[in-house]
Amino acid sequence: MAAAPDSKAKSPEELLCAAAESGNAEAVADLLSSGADPTHFDSSGMTPLMHAATGGHVAASRLLLDAGAPWNALSPSGLSAGDLTSDPATYDLLLDHALRSELILGTVARRQAPPTDSSDGVPAESYLDSRVSFSEDRVMDAESKAVMMEWERPLMEAHARAVCTGAGKVLNVGFGMGLVDEAIQSYEPEEHTIIEAHPEVYARMxxxxxxxxxxxxxVFGRWQDVIPQLGSYDGIFFDTYGEYYEDMREFHEHLPKLLKPGGVYSYFNGLCGDNAFFHAVYCQLVALELANLGYSTQFIPLPVKDCLSEKIWEGVKQKYWQLDTYYLPVCQEETESE
Structure with a gap:
């Protein structure tokens, strides 16, 4: 009796996933050249690049990236290829590719809200026109997303310590709960300027x-509107809500006029705070863009895992921070940081 035909023949994409998983770069190249789709998700929700990265197969990973495999695709558990690899060479390959992609396309940047906001964000105008609520341990927007929370206090104290070196003139953009401003006051600066745009937060101040x-x-108003009223400062901290990455990048363009020689700039480093690899990409991306303006950036690691129990997030629509370590940025002119 003739054998029954194999009704479960594997598709080119399934073969590509298998080749990537085993690290067979030659097979990966052949399958890609014959038309296998590098953006395919298999039945487990994994892409060929995720399989290659998990195995630490750098050659296969490079072939897949060159063929258009998305570096920022996520598995069902919310992990990217960069999160899945433990191989340093593969990690560096993915990080370099991600940085080049974001510098050219900005695909994730346009989706990501900056520092204190959540990943889906709300336009600044919508936030400024909405109601906010205040409690002892948090400020919430109208959608039950946290504008600022008490668990951030140690971080804000560290930011204040960084920007108050010399305790001259200090600028803070975004009051929120006033955590960083309370810390700044402890250094008795010569002048302490606070920009706040939300009318209810301003009234509470x-x-x-x-x-x-x-x-x-x-100074009441959006920083974009009040820039002409500002002087120059020895220390600057930036922590807005309801804006996007491009807004922070636009603020950085003003640093050469706002920050005095020898001054220190820092910002709440909450970009992609729910994904370790995306967060690493954005730490490096901001550092590169600041370097183009003449500033060098150091990231000081601060453990925050013990600050973040599940109870803290009760009543909050979305956790805007889920990582164990916070990397506090300290930025200075290249010559000064040396």
Missing amino acids: LKLGWGEKKNVKI
Whole structure:
């Protein structure tokens, strides 16, 4: 009796996943040249690049990236190829490719809200027109997303320590709960300027007496609109809500005029705070863009795992930070940082 035909013959994409998983670069190349789709997700939700990265197969990974495999695709558990690899060479390959892709296309940047916002974000105008609610440990927007939370206090104290070197004139963009501003005040700066754009947050600042502090100057409005009112500062901290990555990049363009020689700039480093590899990409991306402006950036690792119990997130629509380590950026002119 003749053998029954194989009804379960594998597709080119299934073969590509298998070749990538085994690290067979020659087979990967042949399958790609014959038309196998490098963007394919298999039945487990994995792409060929994820399989190659998991095995630490750098040659196969390079072939797949060159063929258009998406570096930022996510598995069902929310992991990218960069998260899945433990091989340094493969990780470096993926990181370099991701940086080049973002510098050219900015595909993730356009989706990501900056520092304190969540990954889907809301336009700044919508946030500024919406109601916010205040409690002892958080400020929330109208969609139950956290604008700022008490668990950030140690981070804000570290940021204040970084930008208050010399305690001259200090600028903070974005008040929120005032955590960083309370810390800045402990250094008794000569002048402490705070920009806040949300009318309810501004009203609360006045109610709490911030407008009566002798060394504090409050500037109400969007930083984009009040830039002409600003001087130059020894320390600057940037932490807005409801804006996008491009907004922070636009702010950076003003640093040469805002930051005095020898001054220190820092920002809340919350970009892609729910994915370790994406976060690493954006640390390096911001550092590269600041380098183009003449600044060098150091990232100081701060453990935050013990600050983030599940109870903290009760009532919050989306966790904007899920990583164990926070990398605090300290930026200075290239010559000064040396």
